Amino acid sequence: MHRKNQTFLIERRALLKGAGMAAAGFAGFPLAGCEAQNALLHDSQARSNPLAIPPLQQGRIEGGARVFRLSLTAGQKEFVPGVASPTIGIDAPYLGPTLEMRRGERVRFHVENELTEGATVHWHGFELPADADGGPHQLIRPNERWSPAFEVRQRASLYWYHSHLHRGAGPQVYAGLAAPIYVRDDEEDALDLPSDYGVDDIPLIVQDRVIDGSGRLIYPSGMHARMMGVRGDRIYVNGTENAMFDAATGQLRLRILNGSNARFYDFSLEGDRPMQLIGSDGGLLDRSHPVRSVRLAPGERGQVVIDLSEGRPLRLVASSPDNAMGMMGGGMMNRRNDGGGSDRVFRILDIRPARAAQPASLPNQLASIAAPDPSLAVRTRRFVLDMGMMGGGMSINGATMDMNVVNERVPVGQWEIWEIANASMMAHPFHIHNVQFRVIDRDGHAPPPLETGFKDTVIVNPREQVRVLLRFEEYSDPDKPYMYHCHILEHEDAGMMGQFVVVNS
Ligand code: C2O
Numbered sequence: 001m002h003r004k005n006q007t008f009l010i011e012r013r014a015l016l017k018g019a020g021m022a023a024a025g026f027a028g029f030p031l032a033g034c035e036a037q038n039a040l041l042h043d044s045q046a047r048s049n050p051l052a053i054p055p056l057q058q059g060r061i062e063g064g065a066r067v068f069r070l071s072l073t074a075g076q077k078e079f080v081p082g083v084a085s086p087t088i089g090i091d092a093p094y095l096g097p098t099l100e101m102r103r104g105e106r107v108r109f110h111v112e113n114e115l116t117e118g119a120t121v122h123w124h125g126f127e128l129p130a131d132a133d134g135g136p137h138q139l140i141r142p143n144e145r146w147s148p149a150f151e152v153r154q155r156a157s158l159y160w161y162h163s164h165l166h167r168g169a170g171p172q173v174y175a176g177l178a179a180p181i182y183v184r185d186d187e188e189d190a191l192d193l194p195s196d197y198g199v200d201d202i203p204l205i206v207q208d209r210v211i212d213g214s215g216r217l218i219y220p221s222g223m224h225a226r227m228m229g230v231r232g233d234r235i236y237v238n239g240t241e242n243a244m245f246d247a248a249t250g251q252l253r254l255r256i257l258n259g260s261n262a263r264f265y266d267f268s269l270e271g272d273r274p275m276q277l278i279g280s281d282g283g284l285l286d287r288s289h290p291v292r293s294v295r296l297a298p299g300e301r302g303q304v305v306i307d308l309s310e311g312r313p314l315r316l317v318a319s320s321p322d323n324a325m326g327m328m329g330g331g332m333m334n335r336r337n338d339g340g341g342s343d344r345v346f347r348i349l350d351i352r353p354a355r356a357a358q359p360a361s362l363p364n365q366l367a368s369i370a371a372p373d374p375s376l377a378v379r380t381r382r383f384v385l386d387m388g389m390m391g392g393g394m395s396i397n398g399a400t401m402d403m404n405v406v407n408e409r410v411p412v413g414q415w416e417i418w419e420i421a422n423a424s425m426m427a428h429p430f431h432i433h434n435v436q437f438r439v440i441d442r443d444g445h446a447p448p449p450l451e452t453g454f455k456d457t458v459i460v461n462p463r464e465q466v467r468v469l470l471r472f473e474e475y476s477d478p479d480k481p482y483m484y485h486c487h488i489l490e491h492e493d494a495g496m497m498g499q500f501v502v503v504n505s
């Protein structure tokens with residue numbers, strides 16, 4: 001315990017109680033009525049803890065399908081040693097197993113809700129029938145079981161599953177209802193990339209949390225948290241703080257999931273060392289790109305390969321781009337303390353190689369993906385994201401999420417351009433269900449390497465317009481909607497979400 005090295009900065013802001021917000025809070029979970037944010041400044045030499053690796057679950061083949069049995073359970077976790085906080089997990093006290101499946105397979109789940117509150121489980125990044133999606137309409141009541149099934153159509157990549165409870169995704173994901181999914185396929189297997197789970201192929205679920213002065217997990221619910229999203233100043237990777245990984249190989253593949261509610265991260269290696277970026281949300285890129293940093297917003301994933309051949313320890317760190325009102329260098333309000341500003345550098349993972357090794361190389365060509373062709377599109381749909389005054393009117397095209405309103409009817413099999421514009425002063429990660437799309441451009445400019453592959457979530461910066469090309473290949477159903485929304489979970493819960501159905505034209 002390095003008590004001496006920790007400084008408490010407690011800021012208490014004037015608070016405005018929100019009416020009707022966070023109505024579906026986790027039972028027994030302390031919803032802070034005010035915005036007490038503790039900035040625990042950690043010594044960067046603080047003791048390391050071995051990185052927790054979620055257990056790999058491959059399910060069981062039954063009647064031609066891969067079947068997973070999962071239970072949502074209440075648990076406890078010590079975010080600070082010796083102080084237990086109530087949590088939610090999937091077959092675990094907190095978070096859950098990595099589900100492994102193969103493209104082309106049929107999968108079935110039996111999800112048992114053993115919580116005392118309703119929940120949902122959404123398969124983020126998958127193309128699937130709307131009633132298997134696990135969005136707000138697929139509520140699983142306490143003591144009920146939900147058994148969706150679908151065919152895995154996705155390319156090999158890192159996906160995830162998490163709560164999508166109507167107006168309650170924020171607190172449930174924060175409490176732990178989230179975990180990774182690995183999809184494997186033949187195309188990727190043929191490349192011989194590092195793929196030994198937990199050995200040279202590691203999932204990193206990066207989450208920030210607010211811990212109060214007594215060491216308990218807090219979900220702030222004041223106006224500031226609802227507007228900016230909940231951001232903590234302590235980072236947990238797979239639930240481990242100050243995580244350390246002992247590598248036995250000369251190359252490490254990290255699959256990074258920004259599983260935070262609201263915080264954006266720029267991931268990099270200390271000392272500005274290069275990483276090879278190989279994958280985005282929906283699979284491998286066409287080739288690897290040497291990069292110094294990777295920006296991921298909530299919901300986004302990125303895969304990098306790190307060279308450990310020198311045998312020297314490396315540290316993965318992240319800075320956090322300021323997503324305050326008046327973004328990126330300038331408004332009057334962006335110096336507010338929101339629990340760790342843009343200049344903080346967070347420790348994400350310390351990597352300790354066993355020994356020096358022969359440098360390994362990556363194949364030149366990864367996936368074969370053609371450039372997106374916007375001329376295929378037969379129409380353009382426009383989505384304008386807005387927050388209203390002080391975050392009081394989270395909306396898309398002027399409408400706040402209404403479970404009874406279908407906002408868009410999209411013909412199946414039709415190429416479309418979705419033009420997403422941001423009228424607010426914060427960046428929003430826009431996520432679309434049931435599709436992997438391609439980014440055409442941002443304000444007319446070609447997208448960065450991470451956005452040259454398949455995506456299901458894309459950052460839209462303030463005053464920016466992003467165009468994506470997409471097509472819903474099947475699963476038309478005029479009655480069952482899918483969602484599109486901001487993946488800052490407090491924005492989603494406050495209504496920056498809309499519904500679409502896929503219809504026969
Ligand atoms: Cu990852 Cu609609 O959510």
Ligand code: CU
Pocket residue numbers: 122123124125431432433434
């Ligand atoms: Cu999703």
Ligand code: CU
Pocket residue numbers: 427428429486487488491492496
């Ligand atoms: Cu948002």
